[in-house]
Ligand SMILES: O=C(O)C1=C[C@@H](OP(=O)(O)O)[C@@H](O)[C@H](O)C1
């Protein structure tokens with residue numbers, strides 16, 4: 001039904017008026033834990049041979065789905081206070097993985113890719129399903145690889161969700177070739193469970209490009225931190241080949257770093273308003289892709305300083321366009337595109353064709369939504385070309401994509417009358433976003 005055919009259309013209830021910044025922001029914003037670290041830590045703790053602790057875990061849709069799925073498989077995850085008595089923590093107590101079980105992956109790439117190898121170790125069938133978008137996101141790399149390594153998977157020929165992994169209590173493992181050009185998570189998924197495969201694993205990536213390398217480094221680092229033996233391309237190994245030896249894994253006491261990709265909108269606020277934002281606990285060394293924001297946002301016009309208080313990012317209110325390959329840090333693209341739309345010169349964002357298969361087709365969604373506010377964005381084969389134009393208010397649609405919602409909020413800081421449709425979709429990784437955003441502006 002269109003507006004022309006209906007006399008009584010209920011006003012939309014899910015529009016959030018994005019706050020407009022009337023001056024420079026000056027705030028300290030404590031950002032919750034990293035999604036990518038939390039979900040890797042949960043998987044590794046579940047596969048360990050002793051209990052472990054996870055302190056300051058992210059509690060968001062993606063991580064609660066991961067925790068719930070592991071519980072369904074028999075793992076105990078208890079609420080608790082960490083061993084030093086401070087902070088909120090999860091205590092993870094591994095136990096033999098069991099089926100039958102049903103896993104809801106939501107629209108979490110980490111859950112839909114990291115858990116099928118875990119399910120292959122369970123002693124019965126594990127059914128996987130999720131949001132409609134999860135049926136469209138690539139999973140073939142994980143399914144084909146697990147079959148080659150000895151697993152039985154029933155996907156009715158789809159190469160995608162929904163599917164059932166018929167866990168047989170263990171997996172042979174061995175050598176496998178995959179094309180991970182559509183998602184680095186295929187590689188991470190196989191490596192994370194590999195210490196528990198009888199022969200470990202050798203993963204050979206044979207595709208043209210491999211996106212999100214920092215996320216694969218994160219996987220390797222976290223595996224080593226629990227005692228796994230990993231050979232990788234960056235330290236003397238063959239290019240595009242990773243090897244994980246079979247071994248027991250230690251339980252760990254891990255404090256989760258803040259999610260630096262979720263720090264992005266807050267740093268962007270400093271850049272755009274000519275203000276200052278400090279994010280406490282910014283790690284001095286990290287594999288999180290969000291750390292690249294220090295360089296990218298500096299090139300776009302701000303400056304930053306890492307001190308004992310955290311990362312302080314300062315803007316001047318002038319924003320420059322940028323020509324940048326974001327292939328390693330694809331999840332930063334929506335926020336960078338939003339800032340680029342407000343810049344004083346054009347931008348070209350490259351190396352992110354795989355974003356068409358993220359939470360939504362992010363290249364199409366950003367193009368459409370920024371252009372509907374008066375912008376001039378065109379899609380290229382592997383990214384976006386953004387020519388800044390004066391923007392006006394309007395509805396910014398989010399397509400169940402948390403990073404579309406935060407991108408719209410960034411634009412709304414500088415453009416009056418932007419309304420974000422379904423801001424609640426930020427719950428995927430940052431449930432408290434609207435309150436944090438409003439508080440930052442009120443600070
Ligand atoms: O392993 C991870 O935690 C992630 C890897 C990346 O996925 P892709 O390689 O599919 O882009 C990233 O975009 C995603 O947000 C998180």
Ligand SMILES: C=C(OP(=O)(O)O)C(=O)O
Nearest residue numbers: 107108109110331358359
């Ligand atoms: C691509 C993302 O998520 P996922 O882990 O679902 O792939 C993201 O958070 O930007």
